[in-house]
Amino acid sequence: MSVDRVRIGVVGSGNIAGAHSAAYRLVAGTYADVPRHIDLIAAADVDADRASDLARSWGWQRSSTDWREVTRADDIDVVDICVPNVFHAEIACDALAHGKHVICEKPIANTWEGARDMAAAAAKARRVAQVCFYYRVWPAISWARQLIDLGELGAVRNFRGWMLQDYAANPNHDLGWRARLAESGAGALGDLGSHIIDIARYLCGDITGVYATTRELVERHNPTPGVDDLATMVVDFDGGAGGVLEASWALRGHKCDLGFDLVCERGAIRFAWERSNEVGVLTGDVSDPDNGYKTVLIGGGQPDVGQFVAVPAQGMGYRDAFTIGVSKALRAIARGETSAEPSFEDGLQVALVVDAAMRSAQATAWQPVRKAAEVLAGG
Ligand SMILES: NC(=O)c1ccc[n+]([C@@H]2O[C@H](COP(=O)([O-])OP(=O)(O)OC[C@H]3O[C@@H](n4cnc5c(N)ncnc54)[C@H](O)[C@@H]3O)[C@@H](O)[C@H]2O)c1
Structure with missing residues (x-):
């Protein structure tokens, strides 16, 4: 019932x-x-x-x-x-x-x-x-996942992803609890990096290893050692692809710059939140000198958009992602199901990547990332 x-x-x-x-x-x-x-x-x-x-x-x-x-x-x-x-x-x-x-x-x-x-x-x-x-439920991003799942782009070869903002480049900006490691767990790496780590694994599969560097860029009035302003990660994915991920809250000019450049065997997808109603898709013949990206304005062809706007380019916004996100949990509850994505196990897997990245930055060494299922099984 x-x-x-x-x-x-x-x-x-x-x-x-x-x-x-x-x-x-x-x-x-x-x-x-x-x-x-x-x-x-x-x-x-x-x-x-x-x-x-x-x-x-x-x-x-x-x-x-x-x-x-x-x-x-x-x-x-x-x-x-x-x-x-x-x-x-x-x-x-x-x-x-x-x-x-x-x-x-x-x-x-x-x-x-x-x-x-x-x-x-x-x-x-x-x-x-x-x-x-909830960035992963954004129609341009869930559509990217659908395109990958259809198989027409072929296997993922490389993923460059970033989540960059600049509000904390201002030394007078009070980061509050985010700048207290005991309350946040990590700086920009955990706060913003967790979003792009989630999207990377949503599109490319689990991250199996990471090499990370972290930097403190801003001299604050109440310096809190160990709170990174910028994290850069080289990652390996389960399926053999590689990638680079960046996270910062202190890089001038980046407002809410969550984006990726995902290159597959037979095509590619580009997305950047600062133009969140667009997505770039590349298909076609690599030997064609005119082959290039087409820009798709999200509309009837992408998941969920029809619930919000009647025609492409009318424009969806940040809060709509939250409506899509909670709909997934509430739909599962309505149906008597016991899980909704992104699940707590997804959250654990991202936390394991953040932890490995922090250890990597400290040790200046590559770190394997444990699998959530093994950790839950006591491994
Ligand atoms: N999904 C997103 O894009 C997104 C965006 C912003 C924040 N967040 C996350 O949301 C969470 C909250 O962030 P925020 O920006 O709203 O922070 P915030 O500081 O604006 O709000 C947190 C609130 O929690 C209250 N609080 C603190 N300890 C409490 C306790 N023990 N019991 C009850 N209330 C308590 C504080 O008084 C404050 O009002 C964080 O985990 C953050 O990472 C996610």
């Missing part, structure tokens, strides 16, 4: 909780196959004003300063975690232990051990447990 009503509680009422709230407000009208009734029950935050402001702005029915009033509430089905990384594991594991489904912001945790505990708890609880790597 399909579930018609889902009751949500959000923990953390800061920046990203607004995008989540908007997605819950829009999702039932956008997709016919998610529960018809999405009830916004409770917003929690250690800062009472933030919780009540979020509740007032988006119509959450009550607010609280204690996350346990969300994870243990009888009238909540889904716990949505929007707090700093260090708190994800404890809150997610408590929610799963109390029978809740969990939607958790990325990176899944501040340590790979926390990520492992979360993935193990999700498997035991048999509840939907999704990590919000």
Whole structure:
């Protein structure tokens, strides 16, 4: 029997909780196959004003300063975690232990051990447990995956990917908890690098090894040693392809520059978020001197776009990615399924790459990346 009503509680009422709230407000009208009734029950935050402001702005029915009033509430089905990384594991594991489904912001945790505990708890609880790597659900990117799966481009040969921003190039910018390693787990490598690592493995398969360098680029007023501003990784993929990944929050001129240049045996795909409604596709004969990329404006040919706009180039935006993302979790819940992608196991696999990259940068040596399934099996 399909579930018609889902009751949500959000923990953390800061920046990203607004995008989540908007997605819950829009999702039932956008997709016919998610529960018809999405009830916004409770917003929690250690800062009472933030919780009540979020509740007032988006119509959450009550607010609280204690996350346990969300994870243990009888009238909540889904716990949505929007707090700093260090708190994800404890809150997610408590929610799963109390029978809740969990939607958790990325990176899944501040340590790979926390990520492992979360993935193990999700498997035991048999509840939907999704990590919000929502760039991968963006229609241009999910379409790239479809093109690869169709096989017409042939095997992936090389992946160059990046997630670059510049807001922290300003030494006066307060990075808050992101600059405190104990709360974040890593600097730009974990915060922004986790997105491009997720996309790399979504498109090319698992990363099996990494050589990384990290750099601190900005002299801050409250320097926090070990928090990288720039990470560069050379990676190997399972299928034999290679690649280079970059992550930074302090490279001037890059605003929300998440992109990739994916070259396959018989073609290629290019994407850059700063032109997020376009995707470049190369097919055809390599011996043709006029052979080159065509630019596709995302529209009816790409997944999900038809739910948002009627014709190509009307334009989708950042928050739409969150509506697509939560629709996947809510659809799975409606159908009584116990998993939705990106899963906690995906989150663990990304955490293992981040951990290997940090060890590589420290040791100036290549590091193999363990497989999430083996880690969960106790290996
Ligand atoms: N998917 C994305 O693209 C994306 C974008 C931004 C942030 N994020 C992730 O979302 C999470 C939150 O980031 P943010 O930018 O919203 O941070 P933020 O600092 O704006 O908000 C975090 C909120 O959590 C509250 N908080 C801290 N500890 C708490 C606790 N123990 N219990 C309850 N509330 C607590 C803080 O008071 C704050 O209001 C992080 O994991 C971050 O990496 C993801």
